Amino acid sequence: MTDFDDLIDSDDLSPEEELRLRRVHELLLQAGPPADLPPALALAPAGGRHAGAEIIDFPLPRRRWAVAAVAALAAVVLAFGGGYVLGHSKGQSAFAASRVVPMHGSNGALAMLRIAKPDQVGNWPMQIEVTGLPAQAKRSAYYTLWLTKGHKPVEPCGTFRVHGSTTTARFTIPYSLKGVDGWVVTAQQAGADARVGPIVLST
Amino acid sequence: MQPVTSDGDLIQRAATGDRSAFEDLYRRYARPVFGLALRRLGDRGRAEDAVQETFTSVWRSAATYRPERGPGAPWIYAVARNAIVDRARARTELPADIPDEPSADAGPPDRAEQSWVAWRVHRALEELPEREREVIALAYWSGLSQSEVAEFLDIPLGTVKTRTRAALGRLSEILEEELEGEPVE
Numbered sequence: 001m002t003d004f005d006d007l008i009d010s011d012d013l014s015p016e017e018e019l020r021l022r023r024v025h026e027l028l029l030q031a032g033p034p035a036d037l038p039p040a041l042a043l044a045p046a047g048g049r050h051a052g053a054e055i056i057d058f059p060l061p062r063r064r065w066a067v068a069a070v071a072a073l074a075a076v077v078l079a080f081g082g083g084y085v086l087g088h089s090k091g092q093s094a095f096a097a098s099r100v101v102p103m104h105g106s107n108g109a110l111a112m113l114r115i116a117k118p119d120q121v122g123n124w125p126m127q128i129e130v131t132g133l134p135a136q137a138k139r140s141a142y143y144t145l146w147l148t149k150g151h152k153p154v155e156p157c158g159t160f161r162v163h164g165s166t167t168t169a170r171f172t173i174p175y176s177l178k179g180v181d182g183w184v185v186t187a188q189q190a191g192a193d194a195r196v197g198p199i200v201l202s203t
Numbered sequence: 204m205q206p207v208t209s210d211g212d213l214i215q216r217a218a219t220g221d222r223s224a225f226e227d228l229y230r231r232y233a234r235p236v237f238g239l240a241l242r243r244l245g246d247r248g249r250a251e252d253a254v255q256e257t258f259t260s261v262w263r264s265a266a267t268y269r270p271e272r273g274p275g276a277p278w279i280y281a282v283a284r285n286a287i288v289d290r291a292r293a294r295t296e297l298p299a300d301i302p303d304e305p306s307a308d309a310g311p312p313d314r315a316e317q318s319w320v321a322w323r324v325h326r327a328l329e330e331l332p333e334r335e336r337e338v339i340a341l342a343y344w345s346g347l348s349q350s351e352v353a354e355f356l357d358i359p360l361g362t363v364k365t366r367t368r369a370a371l372g373r374l375s376e377i378l379e380e381e382l383e384g385e386p387v388e
C-alpha cells in the first residue's frame with residue numbers, strides 16, 4: 001500500500017491542506033490506475049489532435065460553403081458507381097475509425113463522419129451517422145456526401161436517404177484524401193442529378 | 204494555476220458546432236470513458252466501440268445539456284454509461300451457472316460508486332501537466348518507492364516529492380471545483 005507520508009513531506013502543511021491532500025490520496029488509491037488508451041483512440045502528440053480518431057481541422061470560415069454549390073459534375077458518375085450504402089437506425093457494428101469529423105447544418109441537423117484507414121489499393125471505408133435531416137418526401141430524392149477541395153464539393157462519396165431520427169450509412173471511396181479541406185452533404189432532388197443540390201450539412 | 208474551461212462550457216460550445224471544444228472534451232474524457240467501458244464490458248474492442256459511441260452521442264446530444272442541472276462531468280458520465288449499457292446488451296452470453304455461495308464481490312451500488320470515483324479521478328488526472336501525471340502514475344501504480352521513482356526519472360528525490368505534492372494539490376482543486384455533482388440518472 002502506498003503510504004501518504006512516504007510520498008510527500010507534509011511537515012509544513014496546514015491541517016486543512018493535509019486533510020485535503022490525504023483525501024485525494026485516498027481517491028487515487030480507490031480509483032486505481034487509468035486504462036491505457038489504445039492507439040486507435042490515442043491523442044496525437046501535436047496540437048491535441050487524435051492520432052487514431054483525428055478531428056480534421058478546416059481552416060477557412062464555414063460561410064465559404066455557401067458559395068461551394070458549384071460542382072464537378074463529371075464526378076457524379078463516379079459517385080454512383082463507387083459507393084454502397086447500408087442504412088439502419090443505429091450503427092451497431094464496429095467501425096474502426098481513424099478520423100472522426102463532426103458536421104452540422106441548419107435546424108439542428110448533425111452528423112458524425114467516421115473514416116477508416118484505406119485498404120491496400122486505396123479504398124477508404126467511411127460511415128456517416130446523421131441526425132436531424134428531414135426525410136425526403138419523394139422516393140427518388142436523396143442526400144449526397146461530398147468531399148471538398150478549395151471549399152468546393154468536388155468528389156461525391158455516396159448517396160443515402162434518411163429515416164427515423166438517426167440514419168447510418170456506409171460508403172467506400174477510392175479518392176486520395178490529399179488536399180481535402182472539408183465535407184458537405186447536399187440534398188438532391190429527383191431528376192436534378194446534373195446539379196449539386198443545396199448544402200444541408202458541412203464541416 | 205491557469206483557469207481551465209469547465210466541461211459544461213465545452214459541452215455548450217460543442218453544441219454550437221465548436222470542433223475545438225469537442226476535441227478538448229475528447230482529450231479530457233477519452234481515457235476515463237475507455238476505462239469505464241473496459242471495466243464494464245471486459246473487452247477492449249467493444250470498449251473502443253463504446254468510446255466511439257459515447258463521443259458520437261456527446262456531439263449529437265450536446266444541445267440537451269442543461270448547465271443549471273449540474274456540471275458537465277456527470278452528464279458525460281451518463282452518456283458514456285448509456286453507450287456502455289447498449290454495448291453490454293448487444294452481447295450474447297451463455298446463461299451463467301448459479302453459484303452455491305453469495306459472491307463476495309461488490310454489489311451494483313458499490314460498483315457504481317467505485318466507477319464514479321474512478322471516473323472523477325481519471326478525468327482529473329488528464330488535467331495534470333505531464334511531469335506531474337507521470338510522477339503520480341509511478342508513485343501510485345508502479346510499485347516503485349519515491350527513491351526509485353527519482354532514480355527512474357533521473358531527478359532528485361526532493362523534486363519527486365515536490366511534484367507529487369503539487370499534483371495532489373492540483374487534483375484536489377480539480378475534484379472540488381469541477382466535479383461536485385452526482386451522476387445524472
